[in-house]
Amino acid sequence: MAQAAPAAIAATRAVEAVMRDHRGRLLAALIAQLRDFQLAEDCLQEAAISALSHWGRAGLPDLPQNWLLRVAYRKAIDRLRGATRETRNTESLARLAREEAAETEDVAIPDERLRLIFTCCHPALEPKSQVALTLRSVCGLTTPEIARAFLDTDVAMGQRISRAKAKIAQAGIPYAVPGPDDWNSRLSAVLATVYLIFTTGYAVGPAEPRDLAAEAIFLARLILSLRPAEPEVEGILALMRLTHARRAARIDAGGATVPPAVQDRSQWDHDAIAEGRALLQTAFARRRPGPFQIKAAIADCQMAEAGPDWPQIAALYDVLLQFEPTAVVALNRAVALSESGQPQRALDLVEALEADLSDYQPYHAAKAALLARLGRQAEARRAYDRAIAGAANPQDAAFLRRSRAALPV
Amino acid sequence: MNYMILIYSDPSKEPTYGTPEFDKMMGGYFALNEKLKADGVMRGGEALQRVETATSLRTRNGKVETMDGPFAETREHLGGYYLIDVPDLDAALRYAALVPAADYGTIEVRPLMNYNPEGH
Numbered sequence: 001m002a003q004a005a006p007a008a009i010a011a012t013r014a015v016e017a018v019m020r021d022h023r024g025r026l027l028a029a030l031i032a033q034l035r036d037f038q039l040a041e042d043c044l045q046e047a048a049i050s051a052l053s054h055w056g057r058a059g060l061p062d063l064p065q066n067w068l069l070r071v072a073y074r075k076a077i078d079r080l081r082g083a084t085r086e087t088r089n090t091e092s093l094a095r096l097a098r099e100e101a102a103e104t105e106d107v108a109i110p111d112e113r114l115r116l117i118f119t120c121c122h123p124a125l126e127p128k129s130q131v132a133l134t135l136r137s138v139c140g141l142t143t144p145e146i147a148r149a150f151l152d153t154d155v156a157m158g159q160r161i162s163r164a165k166a167k168i169a170q171a172g173i174p175y176a177v178p179g180p181d182d183w184n185s186r187l188s189a190v191l192a193t194v195y196l197i198f199t200t201g202y203a204v205g206p207a208e209p210r211d212l213a214a215e216a217i218f219l220a221r222l223i224l225s226l227r228p229a230e231p232e233v234e235g236i237l238a239l240m241r242l243t244h245a246r247r248a249a250r251i252d253a254g255g256a257t258v259p260p261a262v263q264d265r266s267q268w269d270h271d272a273i274a275e276g277r278a279l280l281q282t283a284f285a286r287r288r289p290g291p292f293q294i295k296a297a298i299a300d301c302q303m304a305e306a307g308p309d310w311p312q313i314a315a316l317y318d319v320l321l322q323f324e325p326t327a328v329v330a331l332n333r334a335v336a337l338s339e340s341g342q343p344q345r346a347l348d349l350v351e352a353l354e355a356d357l358s359d360y361q362p363y364h365a366a367k368a369a370l371l372a373r374l375g376r377q378a379e380a381r382r383a384y385d386r387a388i389a390g391a392a393n394p395q396d397a398a399f400l401r402r403s404r405a406a407l408p409v
Numbered sequence: 410m411n412y413m414i415l416i417y418s419d420p421s422k423e424p425t426y427g428t429p430e431f432d433k434m435m436g437g438y439f440a441l442n443e444k445l446k447a448d449g450v451m452r453g454g455e456a457l458q459r460v461e462t463a464t465s466l467r468t469r470n471g472k473v474e475t476m477d478g479p480f481a482e483t484r485e486h487l488g489g490y491y492l493i494d495v496p497d498l499d500a501a502l503r504y505a506a507l508v509p510a511a512d513y514g515t516i517e518v519r520p521l522m523n524y525n526p527e528g529h
Contacts, residue, residue: 124498171520172410174497182499 011055015048018064023140026069028112031119031175034076037137037165043079047072069109113138114177114226117219121190122173129164130193131200136161138222139215149200149212177227191236191292194219198240202247203393213244234283235293241276242299245269256398260302273303291323310339327356335366343373361390365400377407411452411494411521412501417485418514420459437509445493445504454491485514492521 023044030040047068061067080093120134128150135141135149147157167173178186194216201212220237224230249267252258280300283293298316301309317333331353338346347370350363357363368383384404391397424430445451466475479486488510495501498518505516 122498124502172412172496172498172501174499176497176499178499181503 007059008052008056011052011060014055014060014064015051018051018068019048020140022065022068024113024116024138025109025111026065026072027137028116029069029109030072030076031116032110032112033073035175037168038162039076039079040072041137043072043075044068046075050075065109066107111226113222115175117190117223118177118186119168119173119175121186121193122168123186123189124171124173125164125167127193127196129160130189131196132157132161133164134193134219135197135212135215138219139210141210141215145210187230187232190223191232194223194236195240195292198243202243213240213247216240217244229286231283231286231288232290232292234279235290235296238276238279238283239292239296239299241272241279242296242303245272245276246303251395254398255395256402257395258399261308268303276300289319291320294320294323308339310336310341314340327353328360328362331357331360331363331366335369338370338373343370346370347374361387361392364390365396368400369403372403372407377409380404380407410497410501410523411492412498413519413521414454414491414493414501414505414508415487415517415519416489416491416508416510416514417517418488418510419484420486420488422513423510434509437507441491441504441507441509444507445491450493450495450500450504452492452494454489456489457487460486488514 027040027044030044031037034040034043050071051064051068055061055064077093117134117138120137121130125133132146132150135146136143143158143161144154146152146161147154150157152160197219198213198216201214201216217237217240220233220240224233224237227233245268246260246263248269249263249265250258258264276296277300280293280296283296294316298313298320301313301316314333314336317329317336321329321333331350334346334349334353337349347367350367350370353363364383364387368380368387371377371380371383381404384400384407388397388400388404391400424434442451442454445454460479463478464475465477465479466473468474491504491508493501493504495504498520501518505511505518508516510516
């Protein structure tokens with residue numbers, strides 16, 4: 001017999017590894033049977049605890065994931081049988097009994113994660129709850145890890161996730177991939193959540209143990225593998241790969257943000273760029289354009305070999321405006337026009353957006369740069385002051401202070 | 410599951426009687442009623458009289474307080490409801506989107522409290 005302590009350590013490591021790599025898939029398969037988020041999570045947790053002692057004694061099973069799933073099913077059956085008659089869920093019990101009879105020992109576990117993703121990103125849930133629930137359920141992050149990413153307390157984040165699970169059960173949010181009628185709008189909601197995860201991770205930086213930007217890229221890859229040939233999924237993955245490729249170059253040694261146009265290109269991740277560009281070409285060839293494809297194309301143009309292709313970027317923002325007619329897109333279009341050599345026209349367009357964007361920090365940063373370009377130093381200084389005061393992070397503030405200091409006196 | 414579709418709207422934004430918009434709205438409600446019946450999901454539904462006809466009441470310290478109109482100064486008022494029985498929230502939301510008042514008001518979809526979970 002193996003020594004007890006090393007066996008226990010090996011079992012602990014094995015359980016941790018299986019739960020880290022397969023938790024989302026196991027949970028998705030369990031929810032498909034139980035139709036109950038909380039019950040599925042609790043039973044999977046109990047199965048993991050059982051695995052610690054069983055695997056420590058008897059060694060690792062051949063198929064650890066199937067072992068966990070089977071034990072979790074049994075735990076669920078025990079719980080449902082034990083429930084009082086009033087709350088007993090006969091439908092789930094019948095489903096589970098069939099499942100157990102079929103003995104899924106060596107059958108591949110069906111991948112139900114697309115259903116899980118669409119449920120977690122249902123528009124009936126608050127956007128922040130969609131993000132939290134997706135990170136917890138699909139990516140397997142812990143509640144404290146998610147809380148840290150949002151600068152929330154563990155308690156508040158735990159309550160948010162519980163409320164979301166309760167709403168799924170009580171409001172009857174289906175555990176289903178939407179049909180063709182709802183597909184486009186629901187896919188947009190899922191992609192918006194994925195992109196929110198990406199931008200949150202991008203803002204926090206890679207210091208955290210679980211890098212949210214990498215989780216967002218994982219999610220997009222997962223969606224694409226489960227539903228291939230969706231151009232907007234290819235588009236968001238391209239956008240994230242292209243943006244992420246510049247990560248090492250985006251802050252200089254002095255701690256200031258560096259715009260893509262003047263970044264040190266030797267620090268860019270050229271494999272990521274190549275993958276992003278290939279994805280974008282595949283997506284565009286499908287001839288079903290969408291906002292993420294266009295944003296990826298803009299990112300691509302910013303990284304053109306001879307420097308940013310501003311006229312092309314301005315033209316792409318024109319197209320993006322048709323999909324997203326917002327003041328923020330109009331602002332970005334104006335910046336591209338200015339860079340293409342039309343600063344006065346750009347400033348006129350920007351000033352017309354004042355009413356919508358006066359509380360939006362990038363508005364003041366863009367206006368400051370435009371005024372500086374037109375030689376209106378005093379006004380530029382005032383705009384820089386507002387932009388610096390509202391900067392989202394010290395790196396952006398440092399960049400803006402430097403630009404302000406560079407104005408001719 | 411049973412869902413209540415609650416129809417809220419600002420009376421000043423409703424189409425006026427005799428205009429083509431009014432006819433379109435009425436046609437929309439008629440079509441929705443027919444669809445709910447044809448699909449076998451209709452459990453009930455009524456329209457309410459205007460909010461000026463409402464009387465609100467509460468008891469405080471055992472004393473009944475009665476007053477004219479709704480308590481809150483809300484612009485959108487409850488104007489009617491449907492009660493439907495459909496498999497899930499997505500199905501309920503698809504019917505809710507067909508309520509003509511969705512164009513100018515707000516439709517709230519709420520599941521009914523289930524007192525007998527065994528049967529579901």
